[in-house]
Amino acid sequence: MKPSLVVIGNGMAGMRTVEELLALAPGHYDITVFGAEPHGNYNRILLSPVLAGEKSVDDIMLNTRDWYSANGITLHAGDPVVHIDRRRRVVRAASDIEVRYDRLLLATGSKPFIIPVPGHELPGVLAFRDIQDVEDMLTAARNHKRAVVIGGGLLGLEAANGLLKQGMDVTVVHVTDALMNQQLDKAAAQLLQRALEARGFKFMLSAQTEEIVGTDRVTAVRFKDGTEIAADLVVMTAGVRPNIALAQEAGLHCERAIVVDDTLQTYDPRVYAVGECVQHRRATFGLVAPIWEQAKVCAAHLASAGHRRYVQQASPTRLKVTGIELYSVGDFAGGEGCEDLVLRDARRGVYKRLVLDGHRLAGAVLYGDVQDGPWYFDLIQRGADVSAIRHHLLFGPALAA
Numbered sequence: 001m002k003p004s005l006v007v008i009g010n011g012m013a014g015m016r017t018v019e020e021l022l023a024l025a026p027g028h029y030d031i032t033v034f035g036a037e038p039h040g041n042y043n044r045i046l047l048s049p050v051l052a053g054e055k056s057v058d059d060i061m062l063n064t065r066d067w068y069s070a071n072g073i074t075l076h077a078g079d080p081v082v083h084i085d086r087r088r089r090v091v092r093a094a095s096d097i098e099v100r101y102d103r104l105l106l107a108t109g110s111k112p113f114i115i116p117v118p119g120h121e122l123p124g125v126l127a128f129r130d131i132q133d134v135e136d137m138l139t140a141a142r143n144h145k146r147a148v149v150i151g152g153g154l155l156g157l158e159a160a161n162g163l164l165k166q167g168m169d170v171t172v173v174h175v176t177d178a179l180m181n182q183q184l185d186k187a188a189a190q191l192l193q194r195a196l197e198a199r200g201f202k203f204m205l206s207a208q209t210e211e212i213v214g215t216d217r218v219t220a221v222r223f224k225d226g227t228e229i230a231a232d233l234v235v236m237t238a239g240v241r242p243n244i245a246l247a248q249e250a251g252l253h254c255e256r257a258i259v260v261d262d263t264l265q266t267y268d269p270r271v272y273a274v275g276e277c278v279q280h281r282r283a284t285f286g287l288v289a290p291i292w293e294q295a296k297v298c299a300a301h302l303a304s305a306g307h308r309r310y311v312q313q314a315s316p317t318r319l320k321v322t323g324i325e326l327y328s329v330g331d332f333a334g335g336e337g338c339e340d341l342v343l344r345d346a347r348r349g350v351y352k353r354l355v356l357d358g359h360r361l362a363g364a365v366l367y368g369d370v371q372d373g374p375w376y377f378d379l380i381q382r383g384a385d386v387s388a389i390r391h392h393l394l395f396g397p398a399l400a401a
Contacts, residue, residue, distance in 0.1 A: 002030045003102035005302065006091055008081045008246065010035025012044060013275025013291045014107025015063055020299030022071060028303060031073045032099050034091070037130055038078030040064050044130070045288065051134050051162030084250035086268060103302060106247055106258060106266070106273040110240035110286070115150065119212030125234045128159045137235065141166035144232030148172075148221050150209055151237035152179040154319065157196070159235045161321045164200055171202040171229055173209065173221065175238075183317045183328040187344075188351055188367045195324055195349070204229070242277045242284055257284045262309040264298035274298050280310060287315040316377050318370070327373035330363030330380045331355060338362060343394045352394055359387040372396040 152174030
């Protein structure tokens, strides 16, 4: 009899691991997948173009139901696991189905952080996380006019862009005084803000949400300083939290997320975890590149071809909001003893900032001209000595060579 692999979570991390496993050891396991959403596996990163009306839900599907059956995988879509019994090695789903496992893969992802202010449960207050959220936003855009997006990070700007494209009047509210403050320095954030304002975005920065106002539906957002703005739709994009309740209840070791070693194994050697629900050497993950690497390493160990180790690497951030080019990687805060190389060309709308730490490049923020981003990324990854090309660094590889 084949050993049984149960996967909890039908998202990108879990299914990428399964695809890698099928490539390495086809037919090795009987595979059962449980997913909370009533769909096959889709590309969550492409929800923004669906919201903006540039793609359909069908366009973003990665694995259709036929793919699961063709690969002999049992899919329970729309039936989340509610309990893991590690002693009996059984999982139980909401529908009371029980499945035994020899190996268990947790890919429970993360859940949106909903700011717990009064009124956060009113109809018209949404997150931006899954297909259902996007469908709810599209419905709201057809019937209402004024949207407020809380959170001026990457996700918030993408949500705002989609709602603008759907004809809504959109205000982005952000708690700090600069957009995308995790990825950009002040100067680049201001350039971004001006470019977005020219496209019809409105912003309220350094604004702390105190209450979402309304009786049977949201009507306004009120701030700490007492000001209010009218809203028929509020989208919360103020970050995510790893989804670890199931793992905690099963007694697996969790800190901020499910703690795994370099093989993506939890403290229980039969249980692995990948994606946004894991914590590896104190870090958690939200970008695709590290999660794809986790999937490769985890699949190798599940296939008993395990000699790979997961090694964290820096991942660049790119902004996809239409027509605005933005690239950020590494440490751009710059600590003690770091120096900045800056190029500004206001007429062309180009800004570049490189952070040097000794003879090495530590970080880069590029706005308006990002074609050299991958080159800078490579220099950071390799820890290359850039002292010989320091004077040409800002002008890219053509001059530096």
